Structure formats: C-alpha cells, structure tokens
Amino acid sequence: MKADPTVQRKLLDLAALDAELARAEHRRRTLPEQTAVEEAETVLRARRDAVVRARTSVSDLGRDVAKLEQEVAQVSAREQRDRGLMDSGSVSAKQMTDLSHELDTLARRRGVLEDSQLEAMERLDAAETDLAHEQAALEEAETVLADAVERRDGVLGDIEVIETRRGAERTELAASLPEDLLALYDQQRARSGTGAGELIGARCGACRLEMDRSELRDIAAAAPDDVVRCEQCGAIVVRTSKAGNA
Ligand SMILES: [Zn+2]
Structure with missing residues (x-):
C-alpha cells in the first residue's frame, strides 16, 4: 500500500485522538x-x-x-x-x-x-x-x-x-484520509488497540518494542510513500524526523 508521507503522518494525530477517546471510555467504565x-x-x-x-x-x-x-x-x-x-x-x-x-x-x-x-x-x-x-x-x-x-x-x-x-x-x-489506509489503520486498531505508531529511534511507537537491524534496514530502504508495518505488533509505522538510521 502507498500513501503520501504527509498523509501517513496524519495517522499519528488519529492515533492520539483514538488514545484520548479510549482513555475517556476507560475512565467512564472505572x-x-x-x-x-x-x-x-x-x-x-x-x-x-x-x-x-x-x-x-x-x-x-x-x-x-x-x-x-x-x-x-x-x-x-x-x-x-x-x-x-x-x-x-x-x-x-x-x-x-x-x-x-x-x-x-x-x-x-x-x-x-x-x-x-x-x-x-x-x-x-x-x-x-x-x-x-x-x-x-x-x-x-x-x-x-x-x-x-x-x-x-x-x-x-x-x-x-x-x-x-x-x-x-x-x-x-x-x-480526510484515503479509504484503504483508514481501513488498514482501523483493522489494526481493532486487533491490537493501536493502529499506527511513530518510529522513534529503533522503537515502534505502538508496541514500544525495539526493531532489529534487518527490520530497520527494510524500513529505511522502503520508499517514503510505502506504508510499512511493525513486524512485532502489525501497526503502521510512521516515519518522521525521529526515525533512527539503520
Ligand atoms: Zn509495534
């Protein structure tokens, strides 16, 4: 799947909103x-x-x-x-x-x-x-x-x-998001709770696990508009300036 990097970055805003909504829902229940x-x-x-x-x-x-x-x-x-x-x-x-x-x-x-x-x-x-x-x-x-x-x-x-x-x-x-990208995000969110995460250094922002060098290399080699997923949790990995170099 392909999506413009600026569009992919919007997924982080969406994930932040979803996290806040989930916190509100949790708070309501407890x-x-x-x-x-x-x-x-x-x-x-x-x-x-x-x-x-x-x-x-x-x-x-x-x-x-x-x-x-x-x-x-x-x-x-x-x-x-x-x-x-x-x-x-x-x-x-x-x-x-x-x-x-x-x-x-x-x-x-x-x-x-x-x-x-x-x-x-x-x-x-x-x-x-x-x-x-x-x-x-x-x-x-x-x-x-x-x-x-x-x-x-x-x-x-x-x-x-x-x-x-x-x-x-x-x-x-x-x-405002492409339908296929949103569907993938929602599907992943339903599965693990988080649809997308920012790549921070070598760490997936969704599952917080560190990626190994080969995974980081694959991500670095992917085109900027390639939609890449975390091998650990399946979340869409959004690359920003915080991404580490393999
Ligand atoms: Zn992950």
Whole structure:
C-alpha cells in the first residue's frame, strides 16, 4: 500500500485522538464516582429498611398500648357498675359480699394491666425515638447519595465534552484520509488497540518494542510513500524526523 508521507503522518494525530477517546471510555467504565454512587445506594436501601422496621415496631407497640387501654377501661367500667350496685342499696347482703370480692379481683386485675400499659408506653416511647433516629439517618443517606450523583454526573459531563469534541475531530480527520489506509489503520486498531505508531529511534511507537537491524534496514530502504508495518505488533509505522538510521 502507498500513501503520501504527509498523509501517513496524519495517522499519528488519529492515533492520539483514538488514545484520548479510549482513555475517556476507560475512565467512564472505572469511575470512582460511580462506585461512590453505588455504595451510597446500598447504604440508602439499608436505611430505608431500617425505617420500615422502626415504623412497624412503633405501630405494633401503639396497638399494644391501645389494647391495654381498652382492657383497663373495661375493668374500670365493671368496677363502676359494681360500685353503683352496692351504692344503690337494692342488693342483698350475699350479693354485697360477692360484689366486694369481685371489686378486689378487678382492682388487682387493673393494677396488673396498668403496669403492663406503662411498660408498653415506655417501649413505644423508645421505639418512637428509634424511628426518629432512623429517619434522620435516612435523610442523611439521601443527601449523601444526591451529592454522589451530582459529583458523578459532573465528571460524566466532563468526559462527554471530551468525547464529543475529540469524536468530531476524529470524524473530520478520518474523512480526510484515503479509504484503504483508514481501513488498514482501523483493522489494526481493532486487533491490537493501536493502529499506527511513530518510529522513534529503533522503537515502534505502538508496541514500544525495539526493531532489529534487518527490520530497520527494510524500513529505511522502503520508499517514503510505502506504508510499512511493525513486524512485532502489525501497526503502521510512521516515519518522521525521529526515525533512527539503520
Ligand atoms: Zn509495534
């Protein structure tokens, strides 16, 4: 294949653009800011679960308190009814004794219920404090995630600017190259990652390996518009003033 030396040198600009685009792509895939977002999402999910658990506790304990309140009220109503009967003077002496026993039992029952009610209210109190704590932690986790997303999107935006700008430059440069030369370059780039390299001294700029004397001699003997390839990596070797003499 033949290509004018000035056209061949454009391949180095193309390789530089491709390298920058590859770095941007690599950066996009390995963004620490993305890892931070994923970590913040994990924390947020755990926080949400904790709030749900705390809320369930509060509502369960609230139900317990209400149930005990109702039981205390039932016992109190029964006591009131019994006292009413005793005060009415319309019951017999035997009934008076029975009612008096029942009132003792009811008073003991109410005492037990009121103790339980107090305990349940204390537990409810603690659960409400816990819920408030978990909600605050959830809000904090939401803030951390929002900040992480903002930072990541900022970096992604920077990468996108590079990709758009360099991508447009690449398209323009590629369009100015002969089709067969560009096809060879792209094919080589797909194979090894680098389509063309500058010959620096005796070293291929694509694979960085030093060429032996016979390869250097062949390259030196080739016409300036001959397209030569590196024997090691296959890249198009572009000869500039930096090329060594065999
Ligand atoms: Zn090479």
